[in-house]
Amino acid sequence: MPADLHCHTRLSDGSLGIEDLILLAKRSGVDTIAITDHDCLAGTVRGKIIGERHGVNVIPGVEISAYDTVHEKKVHILCYLPENPDRLEGLCKRNSLSRRKASQLMVVKASQRFPISSELVLKCAAGSTNIYKQHILHALMECGYSTEIFGNMYTELFDPKNPDNINILPKFPEPLEVLEAIHEAGGIAVLAHPGFYDNFDILPELIKNGLNGVEVWHPKNTNEDVEKLMAIAKKHNLLMTGGSDFHGMYGAAITTLASYSTPEENLNLLLGYQAKQRRAKKKAAKAEAVAAAE
Numbered sequence: 159m160p161a162d163l164h165c166h167t168r169l170s171d172g173s174l175g176i177e178d179l180i181l182l183a184k185r186s187g188v189d190t191i192a193i194t195d196h197d198c199l200a201g202t203v204r205g206k207i208i209g210e211r212h213g214v215n216v217i218p219g220v221e222i223s224a225y226d227t228v229h230e231k232k233v234h235i236l237c238y239l240p241e242n243p244d245r246l247e248g249l250c251k252r253n254s255l256s257r258r259k260a261s262q263l264m265v266v267k268a269s270q271r272f273p274i275s276s277e278l279v280l281k282c283a284a285g286s287t288n289i290y291k292q293h294i295l296h297a298l299m300e301c302g303y304s305t306e307i308f309g310n311m312y313t314e315l316f317d318p319k320n321p322d323n324i325n326i327l328p329k330f331p332e333p334l335e336v337l338e339a340i341h342e343a344g345g346i347a348v349l350a351h352p353g354f355y356d357n358f359d360i361l362p363e364l365i366k367n368g369l370n371g372v373e374v375w376h377p378k379n380t381n382e383d384v385e386k387l388m389a390i391a392k393k394h395n396l397l398m399t400g401g402s403d404f405h406g407m408y409g410a411a412i413t414t415l416a417s418y419s420t421p422e423e424n425l426n427l428l429l430g431y432q433a434k435q436r437r438a439k440k441k442a443a444k445a446e447a448v449a450a451a452e
Contacts, residue, residue, distance in 0.1 A: 160419040161190035163217065163428075164236065164350070164373065164401025166408075167205075170195035171290040173406030176205050179415075183214050188416045190425065192217040192401065194236055197253040198287050199243050217429075220246065221350055222340070223253050224333040226360050233333040233357055234350040236373065236399070238428060241344030249331070249339045254288055256328040261289035267324035268294050268315065274301055291316055291325075292408040308410045333360060334367055341368060346431055348399050351376045353383035365394050370431065375400025375418045377411065397431060398424050 166172035167179050174182065176193065183191050193205045193216060202218035209216030217238060224233040240246060265276050274297045282296040283289045294315070295307045304311040316325045340347040348371035352358060361372075373379075374387045375398075391398045400420040402413050420428070 159187070159189045159422065160416040161192075161422070161425045162188055162401045162404065162416040162418070163190075163192040163219070163238070163399050163420050163425075164194050164221075164376070164418075165191050165404040165415070166195055166221075166406075167193060167201055168285040169198050169201045169287055171286070171292050171405060171408055173292075173408045175285065176201050177208050179404075179406075180205065180208050180212050180214050180216065182415055184212050186415050188214070188419075190215040190217065191415075192219040192236075192238060194219040194221040194401075195287075196221050197223055197250040197257070199240075199246060199250060200287065202243065218243065220250065222246070222249065222336045223257075223328070223330045224336045225327070225330040226333055226357070229359050231357060231360070232330075232355045233336075233360065234355070235333065235336050235340065236348040236350045237340045237343070237345040238348065238399075239346055239432065240340070241432070243343060243345075245343040246339055246345070249336065253328070253330055256330060257288050260326040260328040261294075263326050264291070264324050265289060265294060268298070271324070272298060272301065272303055274298060274303075290408075292405075296408075307408055333364060337364060337367055337369060344432070346370045346397065346428065348373055348397060351378050351403065352387060353380055354378035358386070361390065365390075365396070369396065371397030371399055371428070373400065374398045375420065377403060377413055377418055397428055399428060400424075 168175050193201045195201055199220050205216040219238045222235050226233050265279050279293055279297045283293040292307050295312055298304045298311060317323055337347050347369055350373050372387050372391055374384055400418050402415055402418045404415050
C-alpha cells in the first residue's frame with residue numbers, strides 16, 4: 159500500500175485540516191501518511207488519534223527549516239518518529255518567530271502595493287501557526303488581483319530574480335544544528351527534496367554528521383536526481399523515503415496525495431530503524447565489555 163511521508167496541513171502552508179487530510183488518505187486508499195508541517199509538531203498527537211479512528215497510520219513528523227550559509231541555499235530536514243519531541247519545541251519556536259517577522263514585513267509590503275489588509279491575510283491564514291506566501295496570494299485572489307496561488311503574481315512578488323520582489327528570507331539555523339537537534343530528540347533525520355534546493359553539495363557533510371536518510375521520491379526530484387540519490391543512499395546505508403509534499407490547493411503544481419510515495423520495503427526499514435539502532439548499540443556495548451574483561 160502507498161505511504162506518503164511528506165504532507166502538510168493547515169497548521170503550516172497546507173490548505174486542508176488534519177482530519178480532512180486523513181479522510182482524503184482513507185478515501186484514496188492510502189493507509190500510511192506522515193504529517194510534516196513546517197517547524198510545527200502541533201498536529202502529530204491529534205493526527206495519530208484521528209488516524210486510528212479512521213484506520214490510517216499517521217507517522218509523527220516535522221519539516222525543519224535551515225539555511226546553508228556556505229552554499230547560500232535553503233535546506234529542509236524531515237524528522238520522523240522523535241522519541242522526545244519536546245526537545246524540538248525550542249528550535250521550532252525560534253524558526254516560527256523568525257518566519258513570523260519576515261512574513262509580517264512581506265504583508266506590509268504587499269499592502270503598500272495592493273489594497274489588501276493585514277486582517278484579510280490573517281483570515282486567509284486562519285488555523286495556521288504562521289503566515290505563508292500562499293496566504294498573501296490567497297488574500298490577493300479574494301480581492302481579484304489573481305486567479306491562482308502560484309502564477310505571474312507569485313513570480314512578481316516573490317521571485318528573487320525580480321528586482322521589485324517583496325520576498326524576505328527568515329533567519330534559520332545551520333543544517334548541522336538542526337541535525338543535532340533531531341538526534342537529541344531521538345528522531346530520524348531525512349534530507350527533504352535534495353533536488354528542489356540542489357542540496358547535493360552539503361550532503362557529504364550531513365552524512366558525515368549522522369544524517370539517517372534522504373527523500374528520494376519527490377515531485378521536485380528529477381529522474382537523474384532519483385538515480386543519484388539511490389546510489390548515495392546505498393553507498394552510505396541511508397534510509398530512502400518518498401512523499402508528494404502535499405499542500406492541497408496551496409501546492410505549486412497539481413499533486414495528488416501519494417502521487418509520490420515510499421515503497422513498503424523502505425517504509426518498514428524506517429519504522430524499524432530506531433529499534434535496529436538500539437540493538438546495534440547494545441551489541442557494541444556488550445562486545446566492548448567483553449573485550450575490556452579480557
